[in-house]
Amino acid sequence: MYSTVCTVPMAGTLQTLILTSPTTKTPSLRHRSRHFPSNRALFHIPSITFNRDRSFRRPITALDRSDQRDGNGDKVDRVSGSASGLSWAKPLLNFASKNFLPLALVGGVLLGLANPGLGCLADRYYLSKFSTFGIFIISGLTLRSGDIGAAAEAWPVGVFGLVSILMITPYFSRAILQMQLHPQEFVTGLAMFSCMPTTLSSGVALTHLAGGNSALALAMTVISNMLGILIIPFSISKFIADGVGVSVPTEQLFRSLVLTLLVPLILGKVLRESFKGLGDFVDQNRKLFSKLSALFLSLVPWIQVSRSRSLLLRVKPAVFLVAIGMGALLHIILLAFNALAIKSFSAVSGGDKSIFSKRENASALVLVASQKTLPVMVAVVEQLGGAFGQSGLLVLPCVAAHINQIIMDSFLVNYWLPKDLSSSNAKCK
Numbered sequence: 001m002y003s004t005v006c007t008v009p010m011a012g013t014l015q016t017l018i019l020t021s022p023t024t025k026t027p028s029l030r031h032r033s034r035h036f037p038s039n040r041a042l043f044h045i046p047s048i049t050f051n052r053d054r055s056f057r058r059p060i061t062a063l064d065r066s067d068q069r070d071g072n073g074d075k076v077d078r079v080s081g082s083a084s085g086l087s088w089a090k091p092l093l094n095f096a097s098k099n100f101l102p103l104a105l106v107g108g109v110l111l112g113l114a115n116p117g118l119g120c121l122a123d124r125y126y127l128s129k130f131s132t133f134g135i136f137i138i139s140g141l142t143l144r145s146g147d148i149g150a151a152a153e154a155w156p157v158g159v160f161g162l163v164s165i166l167m168i169t170p171y172f173s174r175a176i177l178q179m180q181l182h183p184q185e186f187v188t189g190l191a192m193f194s195c196m197p198t199t200l201s202s203g204v205a206l207t208h209l210a211g212g213n214s215a216l217a218l219a220m221t222v223i224s225n226m227l228g229i230l231i232i233p234f235s236i237s238k239f240i241a242d243g244v245g246v247s248v249p250t251e252q253l254f255r256s257l258v259l260t261l262l263v264p265l266i267l268g269k270v271l272r273e274s275f276k277g278l279g280d281f282v283d284q285n286r287k288l289f290s291k292l293s294a295l296f297l298s299l300v301p302w303i304q305v306s307r308s309r310s311l312l313l314r315v316k317p318a319v320f321l322v323a324i325g326m327g328a329l330l331h332i333i334l335l336a337f338n339a340l341a342i343k344s345f346s347a348v349s350g351g352d353k354s355i356f357s358k359r360e361n362a363s364a365l366v367l368v369a370s371q372k373t374l375p376v377m378v379a380v381v382e383q384l385g386g387a388f389g390q391s392g393l394l395v396l397p398c399v400a401a402h403i404n405q406i407i408m409d410s411f412l413v414n415y416w417l418p419k420d421l422s423s424s425n426a427k428c429k
Helices: 002-006 014-018 025-034 041-044 052-066 075-100 100-114 116-122 127-141 145-176 185-193 202-210 214-244 250-274 276-284 286-307 318-347 359-369 374-384 389-428
Strands: none
Touching: 052 214, 075 100, 100 116, 100 286, 100 389, 116 127, 116 286, 127 250, 127 276, 127 286, 127 374, 145 185, 145 214, 145 318, 145 359, 185 214, 185 318, 185 374, 185 389, 202 214, 202 359, 202 389, 214 250, 214 359, 214 374, 250 276, 250 374, 276 286, 286 374, 286 389, 318 389, 359 389, 374 389
16 A cells, blocks of 8 residues: 555555544554545645645545545535525524513513413412512622712703603503503503513613613613602503592502512622622623523513413404504604703703703603613512512513514614714714
8 A cells, every 4th residue: 555655656655644634543544545535635735835734625525525425525515505504594593682681581481371271370479570570680690889870960951761661650540541452451551661660671772772871871770760769550450440449458459569678689799899890790791691681571471461361362363453553652652742842941941961861861861761670560460469460461562562662662763873973983083
């Protein structure tokens, strides 16, 4: 074998490599060479300047190809097909990562419709309360003290945002209750949804993407959810209970919300401040914790829909589409109201020099004050114990409204970004 190989006219370097190969590999080369169509297939090397590693890659590739019966390079085709499959999968993975929260919520609803048995089993072991507890622990873990202090400069904007979230927007529930749908729980659920504080994470995340005042957004989020524990029971009693003829156990609801929402929020914050390494770990993995919070949140519609699947199947699709449209219209009205309000405050408080006229503060207010949170809504529904109707029917249109507001605001942020970039370029020039 060696004498035959050495007679082939090749570069001296290649001869040295072949002659100094370990003898243990000789049988393998002898056995493999029988399948080669010619020696040229084995020693076809474009350049003799390749290093030692690359000089062996060509024969190995040829040997792999020679194992195929047809000799047409099927293995290479499969590899390229696999690479093509990965190229198609990458955009899908990126889309799933960017839209993890709405996909998780939709997945929870679909899973509850497809297999309600698992959701009913989870409800039997109080998994929904565990998920709400976990969401607010994560909120406490990700809450930075410095971010809240940084919002002090824009406190007038924050105060109006809190008034809008907790005192003004609940009045829209009166108009919602005038609608007539069957089941009526759709209308009642959306009316309750308008009384909720702002979202726990979506508003802050979108404010950050829009280049807004993230600290102000976070401050409004935290304070509105904490004050909401005090205000929500009275808002529901005033705006919702009177409209449907139900009395709300305000004291019991307040106590439950404190245990379910405020205690885990404080616990998470205490853990963050007590262990410095934990705070650093959370800050370095905020995307991971946001996805974990989304998973906890997706358990809520899964369990609620599983419990009420039999009722949901009786609902006409047209009626559900009307409920979805009502939720989208509510969000559009809130966006318009807050945008008009901040324009008005800016005009009466100094024009372009006003704290309300700063784009960073305006975007934070419009986004945060126009959104409503789903976890608090679910916690309230859980504590009412069916006083307003079936829990699943109350929550389902709110899940759709929650997803709609995230999608609509993401389009709004994308609309703002080109304008911000053009204005920045103009300033640079």
